[in-house]
Amino acid sequence: MGASLADPGSNGQRPYRFDFGDGPAEPSYIGVRAGDAYTPERRYGFNTPEHMANVAAGGTGVGSDAVRFLEFGTKSANTFNVDLEPGLYRVSVTLGNTARASVAAEGVYQVMNMTGNGATDAFEIPVTDGQLNLLVTEGKAGTAFTLSALEIKRISRHPVLSPxxxxxxxxxxxxxxxxxxxxxxxxxxxxxxxxxxxxxxxxxxxxxxxxxxxxxxxxxxxxxxxxxxxxxxxxxxxxxxxxxxxxxxxxxxxxxxxxxxxxxxxxxxxxxxxxxxxxxxxxxxxxxxxxxxxxxxxxxxxxxxxxxxxxxxxxxxxxxxxxxxxxxxxxxxxxxxxxxxxxxxxxxxxxxxxxxxxxxxxxxxxxxxx
CATH class of the missing domain: 3.40.50.1110 (SGNH hydrolase)
Incomplete structure (x- = not known):
């Protein structure tokens, strides 16, 4: 847990994979616990780890544990941050146990109302400022907003969404x-x-x-x-x-x-x-x-x-x-x-x-x- 993020290959195509929670990280994944704060040396981590918690999840593999966002909202600073070179990225998300939750990044919604434990989805996002800032946020009031895994892959050096x-x-x-x-x-x-x-x-x-x-x-x-x-x-x-x-x-x-x-x-x-x-x-x-x-x-x-x-x-x-x-x-x-x-x-x-x-x-x- 807490290893620094290796530089991507010269073509920028090797994905970053993160496995969240306090269990052992799955092979080829970087393990991230709720207390792992972002540092420039590590190049990833939570902006405000004091507002995160490790929780169990009902799935297997990366879906067996998760982190829970205790503070949330599209404008919340309680984000998971990853340093990335400018470009267009495909982000694949696996949630933990949740009734209904949305995914936000860069201060706006990206995926709306994912439902069911271990729900998965993906989206494209342009990164222009050198960092992705992501969190799981409210889809339904009063439910838990949890994240089990992320995969982040650059699909273009040009930070512009496809048509x-x-x-x-x-x-x-x-x-x-x-x-x-x-x-x-x-x-x-x-x-x-x-x-x-x-x-x-x-x-x-x-x-x-x-x-x-x-x-x-x-x-x-x-x-x-x-x-x-x-x-x-x-x-x-x-x-x-x-x-x-x-x-x-x-x-x-x-x-x-x-x-x-x-x-x-x-x-x-x-x-x-x-x-x-x-x-x-x-x-x-x-x-x-x-x-x-x-x-x-x-x-x-x-x-x-x-x-x-x-x-x-x-x-x-x-x-x-x-x-x-x-x-x-x-x-x-x-x-x-x-x-x-x-x-x-x-x-x-x-x-x-x-x-x-x-x-x-x-x-x-x-x-x-x-």
Whole structure:
């Protein structure tokens, strides 16, 4: 434990691997305990180790132990710091035991609401100031935010993100874990399977229960504004939770918040694309036609798109046409059991296909081989 960090190879491609907690480090990993403070000589460590704790974890290997962040928040100084040469890095994260936690780095969210013990995910991040500053932070109040392992690999000497499709939305869009085998799914999670990977990476920043105001003001939009650039896309689907009376958002208020986000993202050079939410599985009439055109503040979303001159993927109508074609029983099979709102993995895949197909039809993204 506590060894100094060796210099990377001349091509910068050898990854750094960190195994957190007070158990023995796995082979090829650098062991890091909660009390290991950052020093310039070591080149990694916790900025405020007094706010860290070693904890057990329910997995095996690197997942058998972890460190817990006792102070957290995207702007918290209680970070794990690693000195890195400038460049673009891929960071793979393995959490310890946690109900729901997000990963932040460089003061903004990177991965939203990872769920389940030992959850894993990865993200690209440009490092320009010689150091990565990362922490696990709040996804759900009152739960533990723990980190079992990190792998950090430089993928380019140029600290610029690949062309990116940023996705914002709610629980019908969000990612669920394990990413490759989750029962529930969001279309943002499955979208990478339907987009040409040589043209775009997909970064899904959607979260369950989210409303337009919360996405704008709670830190998720901040991530997109920090990193988005010309050539990127921003797909934004909101409205389902905004229409819930408890969220106290009128349609007029919703419309102006959506307009504000469109304008802020457009100012970065990225291209906003608005998406309308699909309806419920049960939105069939007596003739077997599915329609939900009056749900979820859809008309306000269409109005913002028209007034701001941005494209819209009317997933509400696209999904209804698909549901009508396959019928009520097959439609219900694309939703979670006993739930007419949230798609399962198969349903999310179909919605992602519909979104990608319409983006291609409009010439917004190139065709994907699928």
């Amino acid at each position: 990116t499709i940023w996705v914002g939305g709610d629980s019908t869009v969000a990612s669920y874990y394990p990413l490759a085998t989750s029962v529930q799914g969001g279309w943002g999670q499955l979208l990478p399977d339907h987009v040409n990977p040589h043209a775009f990476q997909v970064r899904n920043i959607a979260t369950g229960g989210q409303i337009a105001r919360g996405f704008r003001d709670g830190g998720q939009l901040e991530t997109i504004l920090q990193y988005s650039k010309e050539g990127d896309l921003f797909l934004l689907e909101m409205g389902i939770n905004d229409t819930n009376p408890k969220n106290e958002t009128t349609e007029a208020q919703f419309k102006e918040i959506m307009r504000d986000m469109v304008r802020q993202v457009a100012a970065t050079g990225a291209r906003p694309v608005l998406v309308t939410p699909q309806g419920r599985a049960t939105d069939f009439n007596a003739d077997g036609v599915h329609s939900s055109v009056n749900r979820w503040y859809r008309h306000a979303t269409l109005a913002v798109a028209a007034e701001e001159g941005v494209p819209v993927v009317d997933l509400n109508v696209l999904a209804s046409a698909y549901f009508t074609r396959i019928g009520p029983a097959a439609t219900l099979a694309l939703y979670m059991a006993g739930d007419t709102l949230h798609p399962n993995r198969a349903g999310a895949a179909e919605l992602a296909r519909l979104v990608a197909d319409d983006l291609e039809r409009q010439g917004i993204v190139p065709a994907a081989a699928r």
